[in-house]
Amino acid sequence: xxxxxxxxxxxxxxxxxxxxxxxxxxxxxxxxxxxxxxxxxxxxxxxxxxxxxxxxxxxxxxxxxxxxxxxxxxxxxxxxxxxxxxxxxxxxxxxxxxxxxxxxxxxxxxxxxxxxxxxxxxxxxxxxxxxxxxxxxxxxxxxxxxxxxxxxxxxxxxxxxxxxxxxxxxxxxxxxxxxxxxxxx
Numbered sequence: 694x695x696x697x698x699x700x701x702x703x704x705x706x707x708x709x710x711x712x713x714x715x716x717x718x719x720x721x722x723x724x725x726x727x728x729x730x731x732x733x734x735x736x737x738x739x740x741x742x743x744x745x746x747x748x749x750x751x752x753x754x755x756x757x758x759x760x761x762x763x764x765x766x767x768x769x770x771x772x773x774x775x776x777x778x779x780x781x782x783x784x785x786x787x788x789x790x791x792x793x794x795x796x797x798x799x800x801x802x803x804x805x806x807x808x809x810x811x812x813x814x815x816x817x818x819x820x821x822x823x824x825x826x827x828x829x830x831x832x833x834x835x836x837x838x839x840x841x842x843x844x845x846x847x848x849x850x851x852x853x854x855x856x857x858x859x860x861x862x863x864x865x866x867x868x869x870x871x872x873x874x875x876x877x878x
Contacts, residue, residue, distance in 0.1 A: 700735030
């Protein structure tokens with residue numbers, strides 16, 4: 694089955710460096726095939742005989758932990774799930790300008806947020822367009838007043854709080870630019 698693994702928090706600002714070549718080698722050692730990385734931000738497209746996303750996530754997380762001696766959050770989506778997301782065209786009707794950024798935030802578990810969709814924050818610079826148990830589609834209008842990092846931080850606080858009350862907010866989600874998602878497909 695074809696999958697995409699999203700690794701959270703690697704190669705950001707010169708921290709948590711993971712070389713893509715090493716990542717491809719690790720996935721092959723873990724029994725994956727047709728492994729390729731997309732960009733330098735922890736997107737891995739691969740095929741695996743493991744059909745359980747939970748089991749696959751565990752295997753990859755343990756492999757990363759043994760290789761890097763730290764926990765690296767991993768979220769898995771099947772190529773079919775991503776294909777369905779792209780086909781649903783969640784940003785239909787959005788007028789994209791040079792200041793428009795379209796993002797998809799992926800959840801490892803259904804979010805607990807009580808925000809009603811559609812929702813706007815940061816004086817309409819951040820708009821939540823579509824929310825379900827697995828992802829959130831967001832439009833950001835960058836400006837001098839509000840930066841993308843602050844708005845993504847808001848998403849992590851609002852949607853990334855673990856249900857169990859343990860763990861750090863945002864660790865169970867990861868956000869990718871829409872263009873990256875399309876490219877992965």
